[in-house]
Amino acid sequence: MVCANAGRDVPVRQGQTLLEAAEAGGVAIESLCRSGVCGTCRVQVREGEVDCQSDTLEASDQAQGFVLACVSTARTDCTVTL
Numbered sequence: 001m002v003c004a005n006a007g008r009d010v011p012v013r014q015g016q017t018l019l020e021a022a023e024a025g026g027v028a029i030e031s032l033c034r035s036g037v038c039g040t041c042r043v044q045v046r047e048g049e050v051d052c053q054s055d056t057l058e059a060s061d062q063a064q065g066f067v068l069a070c071v072s073t074a075r076t077d078c079t080v081t082l
Contacts, residue, residue, distance in 0.1 A: 002079040003027045004046060012074045018043065018050065019069040029069050029082055036071035043069050048078025 001012045001021055010025025012018065019041055022029045031041040036054030045065040051074075052067035069080075 001048075001074055001077070004079055004081045006082060015073065017070055018067070018072045018074065018080065021074075022069065027082070031070055034070045036068045039068065041069040042066050043072075043080045043082055046079040046081055049075035050078055050080075051075055 001018060002009045003022060006027045008025060008027050010021050010027060012021040019029055019031055019034070029041050029043065032038045033040070036056055039056055042057070043066070045067055050067050050072050052072040054068045054071045056068060057066055
């Protein structure tokens with residue numbers, strides 16, 4: 001996963017959330033609930049495919065590529081904006 005505004009490329013293991021991968025790679029993403037409810041860890045996927053396991057985001061946010069990093073896993077290589 002490339003974290004665009006952090007200028008970092010961090011590996012994402014299978015089954016690892018984007019938040020966990022970012023933290024392991026030294027990239028700070030704000031988070032609170034870690035369960036896909038509060039929306040604090042919202043990031044925008046610029047490239048690639050990500051699976052987000054939350055219904056918290058509005059359809060308009062989802063259409064613009066926003067996901068919640070705490071409950072999202074990468075299906076492919078991806079680039080996100082924090």
